[in-house]
Amino acid sequence: MGLAALVVGVALGAGSLWYMLFRAAPTPYVSVGIWRMNPLAGSTGNDPYSRLRIAITSILALNKSETIYFEALADNDGAPLTAACDYTLIGQPPAARWWSVTAYGPDDMLIASDSGRYSASAASATTLATGEVEIALTPDGSGPNGIATGSGRFELLLRLYQPAPDLAAAPESAPLFRLVKGACRA
């Protein structure tokens, strides 16, 4: 009887905390196309729930004036990004001192590949005549400025180091890379 109360009580306490963190008041993401940004990343939370949410979702992140992080987990239709499909990111380089796009597996770790093409960045990416940058997202990282997506689901992280003041002030209006979905394999 006592042990049962303990088990049920702990489960109820942990469950209610999870509900408060991720359901009752979910992270107030700022969305731009496929990208979303957690405005709390790197900040000092002003209430205990915010502080715990920051610790879980963005530990060791830099604050917004230093770096803005946009993540993408799904395509334009809301379907999870998967290496079963090819994609292309295209757009003007973001207004920041430096930018990079990196692919991660569902465990948030870098994706192993023979090519070692983990990211495309302001330093490595070639630009089209239009000034735009095209980034191929393919299983082996082949294609222009290619990033390897591996064999399963993946996520993208766009880092903007020392973003332009206008972008930092209004990230919801930032012109970011668009996603074009290509062929999918069975």
Add this chain to the structure above:
Amino acid sequence: MKIVKWLLAVLVIAAVTHAALLYFGPSLVMNRAMAVVAAGSGINTMSHAPRPTADTDRIVRSSPDLLYSICPYDLGDGPLRINAEVPPGTYWSMSFYDMNTNNYRVINDGQASAGAVLIVLMKAGTLGPAPAGAELVASPTPRGIVLIRTLVNDERSLQAIDTVRRRAACTTLQMPLE
């Protein structure tokens, strides 16, 4: 009557669990991160992680374009001296995190105009006069993490950038300040 007591016990345990996880959660997360980074080199020591790859990646969402140097600290034995050189021509930052995971201070290459940084990190409330040439930084909690990010903005400069960033160090100071 028994069931009422049981329900009350469940509610009390639930409330305590909820509050304890809420209050201690950030430091539990930070403790976990400190344990990972301190596993190799220990506390109050700067370790220079190899460039992240799928084989060397230890922290979630590491950037393969950055070189990370990290010093998990404990100011229980006194202040910490942190010195670093800033590689020229690329992005560099030194960021400070307390045990609640708050990023309470960042110094970047633009602010380190002399090309080098010398910090004395002390517990908040114990600040004294800064030793010559050093900047005092107050840590809100006695323990935390100092993380240096150095951007590899040119593959041809990787070796030179790596050599400079590896000169960063953190060491415990004795009181009175050396």
